Amino acid sequence: MSEPCHRQGDEIGIQRDYWNREADAFKRIYSRNKPAFSAWLDKVFRRDMFQRFEFTIGNCQPIAGRTFLDVGCGSGLYVIELARKGAATVVGIDIAADMLALCRQFAERENVQDRCTFAVSDLLQYSPDAPFDVTIGIGLFDYISDPLPVIAKMRQVTTDKVVLSFPRLWTWRAPVRRARLAVRGCPVYFFTKRRICDLMRQAGFERHTITRVGKLHCVVGVVGRE
Ligand SMILES: C[S@@+](CC[C@H](N)C(=O)[O-])C[C@H]1O[C@@H](n2cnc3c(N)ncnc32)[C@H](O)[C@@H]1O
Secondary structure, three states: OOOOOOOHHHHHHHHHHHHHHHHHHHHHHOOOOOOHHHHHHHHHHOHHHHHHHHHHHHHOOOOOOOEEEEEOOOOOHHHHHHHHOOOOEEEEEEOOHHHHHHHHHHHHHOOOHHHEEEEEOOHHHOOOOOOEEEEEEOOOHHHOOOOHHHHHHHHHOEEEEEEEEEEEOOOOHHHHHHHHHHHOOOOOOOEOHHHHHHHHHHOOOOEEEEEEEOOEEEEEEEOOOO
8 A cells, every 4th residue: 555654845855866866777768779688677577667658658649739748757758759749739747857858858859849848846836827638647656655636636737638657556566666766765656446546536537447557557537628
């Protein structure tokens, strides 16, 4: 079960420091040019990171001409893919400035910078000028002890749907990952399907689906506002 253990300010500071330190290493996970052994490790241990990408982009359709918010956008994989596929605008927000520096470089390399905006912020402090068609939060709730206010705010700033991922609690990887990240000073949280259901209902989503993707729950919440 995930357990709230930090005040929000402390948690953001801890996560910001961790992800600023880890930005380059995180970006390398998605690199296609890897030694064979690293590629094999990814295939075995990180397969669902690639599957959740397919799930998310598939559930963001239609993409062309629509607006997207990516909360905890990291090194920008999703932002850039949505922009490449013709999104009108994509806003990526993240608490780690070093991650956003990678996003900006990536956007320029792919020549989509005119449709991408980045802001150093957590969602609770962020006030968009207009709502988004779709909001995504992928690999984000692993690092948030109290997800309800964040999911509720996602709903508030979204007109169509949200696409989210949550790490599953009852897997062999959960305790291993918890211990590995604890040593590096990064708390991590895991979720049951029942808890996610409660969170989505409490956040005001009338409908949602939860799909098991490897060691993750991938969630689509329909806002249903025009
Ligand atoms: C595992 S990375 C995922 C990045 C990206 N979504 C992906 O899947 O490639 C998690 C990201 O969430 C960011 N993050 C953690 N807590 C956050 C919060 N409360 N608000 C916004 N971003 C946060 C971290 O800085 C980090 O860049």
